[in-house]
Amino acid sequence: MTATATRPLNVTEAIESRRSIRKYVQEPMNQDDLREILRLASLAPSAWNAQTWRFAVVQDPAVKAQLQEAAYGQGQVTNAPAVIVVYSDMEDTLQTVEDTAHPGMGDAGRTGQRTTFDNVFGHQDVAQRGQWGLSQANIAFGFLMLAARGLDYDTVPMLGFQPDKVKAILGLPEHVQFAGLLPIGKRAEDGFPHHRHSVERLTTFY
Numbered sequence: 001m002t003a004t005a006t007r008p009l010n011v012t013e014a015i016e017s018r019r020s021i022r023k024y025v026q027e028p029m030n031q032d033d034l035r036e037i038l039r040l041a042s043l044a045p046s047a048w049n050a051q052t053w054r055f056a057v058v059q060d061p062a063v064k065a066q067l068q069e070a071a072y073g074q075g076q077v078t079n080a081p082a083v084i085v086v087y088s089d090m091e092d093t094l095q096t097v098e099d100t101a102h103p104g105m106g107d108a109g110r111t112g113q114r115t116t117f118d119n120v121f122g123h124q125d126v127a128q129r130g131q132w133g134l135s136q137a138n139i140a141f142g143f144l145m146l147a148a149r150g151l152d153y154d155t156v157p158m159l160g161f162q163p164d165k166v167k168a169i170l171g172l173p174e175h176v177q178f179a180g181l182l183p184i185g186k187r188a189e190d191g192f193p194h195h196r197h198s199v200e201r202l203t204t205f206y
């Protein structure tokens, strides 16, 4: 299924047509589209608007090859024109937390944001608050996949890699936590049809 869709897809179309794609058309990413997908993902919500997610975009073939090695040789890493590495950096979030207060709240909002975060996270260790940061970054990871699909791009979320190796390749600090790697491009295969639990299996109505 390499035919292009009329874009932007609506939300239902994007969700229905997203599937993991591991073979891509061999052409570079349109850089404007790439930025727009990242911008849309940045609109994800987060608790206290903390925006713990960070993106590393890898398009250099040599760096992609290193990522592939860190990902147990999984071919989609080099087959895709770009790989977006999504991680949370809770320490950067805490250091710059005033920036996440809404400007409409003024100086009081900035001070309040600092107080809130110091109270909640000040007594937690780096790993514990890093886990909280990751729970926020995972929301952006989901948004990123659907934003890509909405602009007729395809992706495959990946957690099959060695985090320490990816940190070393990208020069990321030890404390960051990964939502995942996301190879992205135009599909050159159909992927698998959805196979999911029924709503009844998953849901209890009260």
Ligand SMILES: Cc1cc2nc3c(=O)[nH]c(=O)nc-3n(C[C@H](O)[C@H](O)[C@H](O)COP(=O)(O)O)c2cc1C
Residues within 6 Å of the ligand: 018, 019, 020, 021, 074, 156, 157, 158, 159, 160, 161, 180, 191, 192, 194
């Ligand atoms: C967090 C996460 C990690 C995943 N890791 C990998 C991976 O390392 N390699 C891979 O080929 N697929 C990976 N997948 C893709 C899943 O196998 C796939 O999403 C699932 O089978 C459902 O298929 P679909 O995405 O086509 O709907 C991952 C998916 C998620 C959400």
